[in-house]
Amino acid sequence: MAASGTQSTPLQLDFSNELLSSSELFESRSRNHKIPVRGQKEFLPNNSEQQKTCLQKTLDEHWMLVTEERVERVGNLVNAEWIPEEKLVKLKSPAGKFWQTMGFSDQGKQCLFPEEALYLMECGNVQVFYQDLPLSLQEGYESFLSAVTVTFHQYQVFSHLKRLGYVVNRFDTRLPSLYRQQLNMPLSNNRLSKQLKRKWNQSPGYRLCNKKSISSPEISAGQHEGEINTNVPCSSLEAPGQLQTQKAFQGEILKSDPESKRAQGRNWWTNIPSTPQPDSFQPSIWYWDFSCIFFPDLGSYNANCACLPPPDPSLLPGALQVRECHMAKWHRNINMKQEQWSKQERQREQNRHGCNINDDQSVRQCRNWVEYLELVEKRRSLQHNKKPTHFREQEVLPLAQPRKCSSHRELLEHINIIQSYDLLAKNSRLPGSEQWRITFNVYQPDTEFKKSCPGKPYTRLCVCSFDGPVPNFHVLKQLSLQSSDVSMTYAVVDHGDVSFYSFKEFQLPTDVY
């Protein structure tokens, strides 16, 4: 075909001058990869010849760099296809080195998120096709970037950090909160639960555990902790959520309520009419129906049964099989846990709740999570409406009594009315806002990053613009809570400039002792 001149002539004519000819393509293999250095800038143009030639030289270099087109050998390119329906790019040839930090497998296929594919297109690693035609970068920008995938601003931040070598991946807003993770809640994100499943099957410790099955007391505890370990660092195992449940168990065991003993179906594990949505890609609501999930009835342990019936398989991850659970051993296990608390932790726990949650009669009357949450909500709204009645009822007293304080510090603590505010402390339920959300997790370049086990990110990013509003304190707090133990960074985009800001808590030093 190429040999016939009549055919090649119109072919040559039809394309824009930005398309390179074969000889240009061939020559580009010996292309220079150096970037010319720009000299010092000057203050004022003075129309001198020297300035003019200098400007011309800089401009020439500039145009050379801007005009240059990407040329790669076919053998070095990974081919991929854009699937607009799924907003994904699927690889058609084996991935390159970038697979260490980017992409994921879905049903045996290697996929890239649009932002990853676009960045790799810019790096000259991947050629993306759509209906058998390669996409230009322009088409990539125009088709890949949107409000449903990643916006142009977000991509600017993404590619800025990628170019610096950072590992950047999407922050999954659907990821359950720390609290939910610790309660062994199912993940609504399909992909993540798949990842979990794989991990489970690979872990030899787990298989051992499963074989030993019921004979080992670790089974139920191990199941919990294993799940948690895959999601959160071990250090946070003893966080409020879990402690609370453990305490609840304990309380019921100690004062076994005769009524609850008789109550039928009050079981955490079974009788759940669950409607799992295994293959829905949309962010789904939790498919656990909390009005049907009861607190585990450990109170009846003394009386009729010595073991819990097996849990509903739909609540368990993957191919897990848990048979009925001997409670005597589990009970012992819980107590062991309690002894491991450090003094500090116990103190913190007491401060948080004021008193033991099991001493509260109305809490004890709750039969399931929904009722408990309603109670908490009711109390909160009551607290908000409450008038400061104690002003009228009680005698007005000074904040500090003479001779009651032995040091300056103690005195200062007594007269301290406004408590300092901890960004992460109170687990208040702030309504999430649509405008502000965490977009990316960022990992440092030098660390040995593994996709299967990314570990704790270096920071999390929220992308905003100078044209938009400044995040207020509400937003700061909400995003910090969502980000939990990882710091938040705000990436601000202004016409191609990306700058990073982070809001840090600052404790004023007190130098009086």
Place this chain on the structure above:
Amino acid sequence: MDGNETEPSTQSDEQYAGSSEWVDMKNTSDEEKAENQTVNINFCGSTPLLWRAADIKMCREEVGVIGTLVGSLARQPRQNVRLGRPLEILQEEARLLVESGKATALRHKELDENKGSRSKAVELYKARLEQSYEEQCALALEDKKAVLQRVMDEKQNDLKYDEGAEQAVRERLESLEKSFSFPRSAMAVQLCTARAGFSQCPEEHAFLAADWPMPRDERSETRFRVYKDLRRKGFYLTAAGKFGGDYLVYPGDPLRFHAHFIALCLTMDEKLPICDLLAIARLGSNVKKTVLLCSPQNSSDRGEETEEEVVYSSLQWSGIV
């Protein structure tokens, strides 16, 4: 491309007329040429971008539109010091270009699904790839031959003339024609930056003023008038978000000169809190730039004698010792 060569292609274009949409990039009829000469502004979300190198060059040299390069540089993609296409331009720049008739703002449409035109385009793409392969193959052969020839020449000119070695090279040169193979994986292909002619050519539509992606409020109007006035006076402007202003004002091309002013656009009756004013004045003196407060005159206030469209006041933080 001169007239003689383009003549036949015009005819062939007429044959395809209407059926093949991809034949639009280098057309030779006068209207299309004119259309091709206007700058294409493509919006990504609400951000105006320039993709074609020729457009970027023309805008900088003829209209003084600087903008910011935001893509990875083709030559060295993994660094942030020098970036490459696309060029992000200011809303004001986009508006000025469109209003002066130098550019068309284009809206991107979904990738084309038209089977007929697509299959034609795919065919053409494959033919072009094949042609490119054969040409590169021939070039590689020439290249290799040239190398061997050079080696042979060197051998011949060598003082210690070695007939055996020269003979070996000669044999290799002769057998090259038959044994030479150019693997497909070694073929070089271009990864296009701007949308190329052979691509699916989604129908792009020019924006009507009403669908401009950014709403036109008082603030954008103020900014636009200041931009136009400063541009008219010969200054080069870029965004000044990092300095807390609207524009950075350069006396010459920003590639070679430092900015002198930080321009802050305000309407005549806008109230600026004193702390904001102090902050920007202090910042300006710290970065060795003068802060300019720029307020466009209301047309009704402007008398016959005042020619100035925009009133500028400079602000300098000066301590008296």
